[in-house]
Amino acid sequence: MTAAGTIIASPWGSVLAIAGMVLVTFLCRIAGVVVMSRVRITPRIERGLRALPGSIILATILPVVMDNGLPAIAALAAAIIAMAVTRIDVIGLLAGLGTLAVIRALG
Amino acid sequence: MPPAPRPYFSSSGLRQGARAALPAFPGFIMFALAFGTAAAQKGLSLGETLGLSAFVYAGASQMVGIEIWQKVWTPGTILTIMTVTAVVNARMILLGATLQPWLRDEPLARSALNLFLITEAGWLVGTRYHNEGGRDVGVLLGCGLILWLVWLVATFTGYFAGALVPEPRRFGLDLVMPVFFGVMLVPLWKGAKPALPWLVAGLVSLVVHALVPGYLFIIAGALAGVAAGMLIE
Numbered sequence: 001m002t003a004a005g006t007i008i009a010s011p012w013g014s015v016l017a018i019a020g021m022v023l024v025t026f027l028c029r030i031a032g033v034v035v036m037s038r039v040r041i042t043p044r045i046e047r048g049l050r051a052l053p054g055s056i057i058l059a060t061i062l063p064v065v066m067d068n069g070l071p072a073i074a075a076l077a078a079a080i081i082a083m084a085v086t087r088i089d090v091i092g093l094l095a096g097l098g099t100l101a102v103i104r105a106l107g
Numbered sequence: 108m109p110p111a112p113r114p115y116f117s118s119s120g121l122r123q124g125a126r127a128a129l130p131a132f133p134g135f136i137m138f139a140l141a142f143g144t145a146a147a148q149k150g151l152s153l154g155e156t157l158g159l160s161a162f163v164y165a166g167a168s169q170m171v172g173i174e175i176w177q178k179v180w181t182p183g184t185i186l187t188i189m190t191v192t193a194v195v196n197a198r199m200i201l202l203g204a205t206l207q208p209w210l211r212d213e214p215l216a217r218s219a220l221n222l223f224l225i226t227e228a229g230w231l232v233g234t235r236y237h238n239e240g241g242r243d244v245g246v247l248l249g250c251g252l253i254l255w256l257v258w259l260v261a262t263f264t265g266y267f268a269g270a271l272v273p274e275p276r277r278f279g280l281d282l283v284m285p286v287f288f289g290v291m292l293v294p295l296w297k298g299a300k301p302a303l304p305w306l307v308a309g310l311v312s313l314v315v316h317a318l319v320p321g322y323l324f325i326i327a328g329a330l331a332g333v334a335a336g337m338l339i340e
Contacts, residue, residue, distance in 0.1 A: 005182065013180030014155050020189040021172060022162040028196040029222045032203025033210060041208070048337035049205045053234050054295045055308035055332020056198070056227065059325050061285040062309040063316035072282055076289045083293040089130040092293065096286035097133075100279030 075100035120245025143265020160262035224251030308332030
C-alpha cells in the first residue's frame with residue numbers, strides 16, 4: 001500500500017472524509033456569489049433569481065407533504081393561514097404543528 | 108418606494124438576526140437531534156459526529172454521509188462521499204447567487220464566514236428581511252451564527268440522549284421543517300403571477316421525487332422554478 005493509502009486507511013481517514021465533505025460543501029456555498037460577481041445581472045437573470053425562494057420552498061416541501069398525506073396538508077394550510085392573518089412567524093409555526101398534533105391524536 | 112439603502116454591517120444587526128432566526132429553531136433542533144442519534148447508532152465517534160455538524164453543517168448531506176460512512180476509508184470511498192455531498196448540496200449554489208448583490212461590498216473574510224453559515228432556513232430568514240428593505244449584513248450573520256450554535260448543541264444532545272427524546276411524531280415535530288418553510292412562503296407572496304414559477308418548481312419536484320431516489324428533487328424543482336421565472340415576462 002502506498003503512503004497515502006496507509007494514511008487514508010488509518011483513523012485519519014475519517015478526518016479526510018469530513019475535510020472532503022467540508023471542501024465541496026463550502027465550494028457550493030461560495031460558488032453562487034463568485035459566479036454572480038462575474039456575470040452582468042440582466043433583467044432576465046434577476047427575474048429567475050427572484051423566483052428562487054418560493055421555488056425552493058415548494059420544491060422542498062411539496063413531495064414531503066404529499067408523502068405524509070392529508071394530516072400534513074391540513075397542517076401546512078393551517079400554518080399558512082395563521083401566518084397570512086397574523087404575519088407572526090412563530091404563530092404560523094405553532095398553528096401548523098398544533099393542527100398536526102391534534103389530527104394525529106384523534107386519528 | 109424610496110430606494111433601498113446601501114448594504115452595511117452593524118453589530119445590532121447580529122442580535123436582530125439571531126432573534127429573527129427563532130422560528131427556525133424547532134426544525135434545526137429536531138433535525139440535529141435525529142442526526143446525532145443516527146450517527147451514534149451507526150458507530151461514529153463523538154468527534155466525527157460533531158466534526159460533521161460543525162464544519163459540513165448541511166443536514167441532508169450529513170444524513171446521506173453517515174449512510175455511506177466507512178470504518179476504513181480508501182481513496183475511492185472518500186471520492187464517493189465527496190461526490191454525493193456535492194450533489195446533495197449543489198442547491199446552495201443558487202442560494203449564494205441571490206445573496207451576491209447584498210454581499211458585494213463586504214470584506215472577503217466576513218463574506219466567507221457568512222457563506223459558510225448559509226443554510227436554506229437561514230437564507231429564507233435573511234431573504235425575507237432583505238425583501239422588506241433591510242440591508243444590514245449583520246442580520247444575515249447573526250441568523251447564521253445562532254443557527255449554527257443550535258445545530259451543534261442539538262447534535263451533541265442527540266448523540267448522547269437520542270434514545271430519551273420522546274416520539275417526535277406525536278407532537279408533529281417530524282414535519283416541523285416543511286411547516287416552517289410553508290410559513291416563510293407567506294411573506295414572499297406578491298400575487299399569483301410571480302408565483303407561477305413556484306408552481307412549476309413544485310410540479311417538477313413531485314415528478315423527480317417519484318422517479319429518482321434521494322434529494323435530487325429539491326434542486327431539480329428549484330432550477331425549473333428559476334427557468335420558469337426567466338421565461339415568464
